[in-house]
Amino acid sequence: MQLQWMKYLFNWLVKQKEANNMKQFYQFIVKEFYHIFRDRKTLFILLGMPMVQIIIFGFALTNEVKNARIAIVNQSSDKISTKLIQQIDASRYFELYAETKDPKSIEGLFKKGSVKIALVIPPDFETSLSNQNKGSLQIIADASDPNVATTLTNYLSVIVQDFKEELYPNQTMPYSILVDTRMMYNPQLKGAYNFVPGVMAMVLLLVCTMMTALTVVREKELGNMEILLVSPINPIKIILAKAVPYLLLSIINITTILLLSYYILEVPINGSLLLLYAESILFILVSLGLGLLISAATDSQQSAMFISLIVMFLPTVMFSGFIFPIENMPLPLQIVSNIIPAKWFFIIVKSVMIKGGGILLVWKETMVLIVMMSLFFGLAIKKFKIRLA
Amino acid sequence: MEKLSSKPAGVIIEGVSKSYTVNKSKLVAVNNISFEVPAGTLFGLIGPDGAGKTTLFRMLTTLLLPDAGNIWVDGLNAVADYKALRKKIGYMPGKFSLYTDLTIQENIHFFASLFETSFEENYDLIKEIYEQIAPFKDRRAGQLSGGMKQKLALCCALIHRPSILFLDEPTTGVDAVSRKEFWEILQKLKTEGITILVSTPYMDEASLCDRVALIQDGKIMQIDTPQHIVDHFDKPLYAVKSPKMLPLLKMLEKDAAVLDIYPFGEVHHMVLKSKDSKVNLPEDATMQVIKPNIEDLFIYLMRNHE
Numbered sequence: 001m002q003l004q005w006m007k008y009l010f011n012w013l014v015k016q017k018e019a020n021n022m023k024q025f026y027q028f029i030v031k032e033f034y035h036i037f038r039d040r041k042t043l044f045i046l047l048g049m050p051m052v053q054i055i056i057f058g059f060a061l062t063n064e065v066k067n068a069r070i071a072i073v074n075q076s077s078d079k080i081s082t083k084l085i086q087q088i089d090a091s092r093y094f095e096l097y098a099e100t101k102d103p104k105s106i107e108g109l110f111k112k113g114s115v116k117i118a119l120v121i122p123p124d125f126e127t128s129l130s131n132q133n134k135g136s137l138q139i140i141a142d143a144s145d146p147n148v149a150t151t152l153t154n155y156l157s158v159i160v161q162d163f164k165e166e167l168y169p170n171q172t173m174p175y176s177i178l179v180d181t182r183m184m185y186n187p188q189l190k191g192a193y194n195f196v197p198g199v200m201a202m203v204l205l206l207v208c209t210m211m212t213a214l215t216v217v218r219e220k221e222l223g224n225m226e227i228l229l230v231s232p233i234n235p236i237k238i239i240l241a242k243a244v245p246y247l248l249l250s251i252i253n254i255t256t257i258l259l260l261s262y263y264i265l266e267v268p269i270n271g272s273l274l275l276l277y278a279e280s281i282l283f284i285l286v287s288l289g290l291g292l293l294i295s296a297a298t299d300s301q302q303s304a305m306f307i308s309l310i311v312m313f314l315p316t317v318m319f320s321g322f323i324f325p326i327e328n329m330p331l332p333l334q335i336v337s338n339i340i341p342a343k344w345f346f347i348i349v350k351s352v353m354i355k356g357g358g359i360l361l362v363w364k365e366t367m368v369l370i371v372m373m374s375l376f377f378g379l380a381i382k383k384f385k386i387r388l389a
Numbered sequence: 390m391e392k393l394s395s396k397p398a399g400v401i402i403e404g405v406s407k408s409y410t411v412n413k414s415k416l417v418a419v420n421n422i423s424f425e426v427p428a429g430t431l432f433g434l435i436g437p438d439g440a441g442k443t444t445l446f447r448m449l450t451t452l453l454l455p456d457a458g459n460i461w462v463d464g465l466n467a468v469a470d471y472k473a474l475r476k477k478i479g480y481m482p483g484k485f486s487l488y489t490d491l492t493i494q495e496n497i498h499f500f501a502s503l504f505e506t507s508f509e510e511n512y513d514l515i516k517e518i519y520e521q522i523a524p525f526k527d528r529r530a531g532q533l534s535g536g537m538k539q540k541l542a543l544c545c546a547l548i549h550r551p552s553i554l555f556l557d558e559p560t561t562g563v564d565a566v567s568r569k570e571f572w573e574i575l576q577k578l579k580t581e582g583i584t585i586l587v588s589t590p591y592m593d594e595a596s597l598c599d600r601v602a603l604i605q606d607g608k609i610m611q612i613d614t615p616q617h618i619v620d621h622f623d624k625p626l627y628a629v630k631s632p633k634m635l636p637l638l639k640m641l642e643k644d645a646a647v648l649d650i651y652p653f654g655e656v657h658h659m660v661l662k663s664k665d666s667k668v669n670l671p672e673d674a675t676m677q678v679i680k681p682n683i684e685d686l687f688i689y690l691m692r693n694h695e
Contacts, residue, residue: 023502023505024502024503024505026502027498027499027502027503028499028502028503031488031491031495031499034488034490034491034495035488035490038490039490222486222489223482223484223485223486224486224487224488226452226480226482226484226486227480227482227486227487227500227545227546228503229451229452229475230450230451230452230475230478230480231475231500231503231504232472232475232476232503232504232505233503386471387451387452387453387454388447388452388453389453389454
């Protein structure tokens with residue numbers, strides 16, 4: 001009888017203890033939210049940054065060339081050449097800047113940077129076309145920016161090709177091979193399909209890694225850590241409580257990015273939204289772990305910021321495949337790229353969001369991220385100093 | 390007497406040393422210190438900046454590991470039992486370490502939950518202090534005056550009813566009235582049975598402690614009650630005054646009968662080598678026998694030390 005009673009008492013005490021423990025953790029998270037919400041400027045930047053980035057990448061920083069100025073040297077001045085020029089001018093890729101007869105004048109235009117590309121129509125264009133079934137044109141491009149030159153040359157060739165088919169619609173050639181190209185997943189070759197996953201990785205990395213590293217180091221710098229350490233709170237709780245608010249903020253950021261890219265940039269979400277969120281949360285946890293690890297290794301906000309930006313952020317931009325394709329890198333750099341968490345997340349988001357793949361398509365990448373997360377959190381907890389020095 | 394000695398000592402420090410490496414050279418902050426603080430007493434650690442007070446406090450509060458020696462706080466070893474000890478001690482660092490973007494109330498509630506207790510549970514202990522800052526309870530800690538900040542920090546250090554309280558220079562940068570109030574609070578806390586260790590660079594606060602330790606260059610020069618410490622001063626001490634104070638100081642420094650002379654407020658304090666020593670005073674100067682205070686003794690010990 002007495003034993004039973006004591007058992008009840010014991011259970012009640014354990015529960016009480018757990019309740020207090022939870023309250024301690026909960027209060028710590030509440031405190032972190034106070035810090036975030038009272039620093040209005042930082043909060044504004046945190047929530048506004050993804051919007052600004054999406055808009056910048058969506059409308060300003062794009063490698064699609066529109067309205068490039070073109071000079072045309074028309075030595076032929078006949079019906080066909082006039083029609084071709086009209087067609088070029090009508091396309092949204094080109095804007096007719098100058099039309100001359102003198103081929104020498106184009107060099108001056110290139111040097112001044114007035115035009116990026118020029119088309120030379122020779123004097124006998126129409127006659128040779130009708131007499132010999134053969135006409136030649138010359139495209140001259142300013143290749144100081146090779147990417148732009150290639151893109152413009154391709155555009156112009158396509159226009160000329162279309163023009164030719166319009167002129168002689170029923171022309172049949174012996175042994176012709178027709179190549180039918182299909183651009184899978186992104187038929188319009190929109191840049192947004194590539195940078196939306198990239199921006200997601202970048203924003204999450206900035207918010208999670210840098211902000212968590214800063215918030216922990218700030219406590220060290222301001223001396224708050226001195227009292228926290230003298231209290232009985234478990235270091236694991238300090239670390240987790242620091243991570244929770246940024247996890248929630250990041251989920252808001254993902255939602256903003258997805259809404260903007262879906263409605264404004266018209267990037268489809270072909271795969272499961274749930275899977276996309278789950279993978280994003282996994283990547284957030286990886287970034288949080290990294291931030292906590294940085295905070296364990298540094299003592300000042302300045303060095304925490306430096307490490308987050310130089311050591312984490314730049315490699316992410318360079319090695320995630322978001323701006324520079326990894327396949328084009330020399331082998332050593334391709335190997336280095338494997339340790340960048342953003343590379344794996346970038347692959348996952350592209351597979352799920354753009355290609356509509358399921359977990360079966362991305363389980364390997366997911367496993368890599370899970371291992372990274374465990375490693376970072378484990379190290380962060382292990383390296384957390386329970387004393388001042 | 391019997392009853393007192395059976396109580397467990399509040400703090401026992403045995404041969405504790407701690408040094409840092411600064412620019413590849415070794416800096417000894419605490420050099421082989423040993424002393425005891427009986428439970429329930431108010432103990433003062435008096436010494437100038439850089440004497441090693443903060444380092445000693447950080448070792449006592451489990452924040453730093455000593456290079457050598459042993460520390461017991463409230464019967465627990467500060468190194469081995471640090472987890473258990475962290476539940477029992479209250480610590481107020483020399484630098485204001487609460488959250489400046491949190492209000493008074495939020496700070497207190499946060500620290501209460503940190504120690505798995507609540508504001509209400511131990512309100513009676515901090516009631517008197519809290520009432521003084523309660524009118525500003527919704528003000529952020531960063532916007533409080535120095536005196537109020539210290540009271541808030543004390544509330545947060547006491548909220549879990551610690552058995553030992555460590556206060557590292559609690560009155561530095563605080564105005565005279567707030568300093569006086571602060572020491573009155575400490576006297577009351579002592580009656581609650583809390584052992585208090587307080588460090589200060591102000592000599593006048595030493596007389597308010599039960600016992601004081603004078604610390605200089607990481608070494609304890611003397612430990613005793615404030616009265617006994619003053620009694621140790623066995624040399625004749627005079628206050629000298631003249632319309633031309635600086636030439637007076639310069640002149641007496643060279644006098645063979647003078648052991649030491651230093652400015653002390655409006656007068657110079659002069660220590661003679663023996664009672665019979667004769668001093669050549671200028672005509673316009675006056676001298677008068679005075680009782681030494683702790684500061685006189687401190688300066689005396691410090692110069693002898695050198």
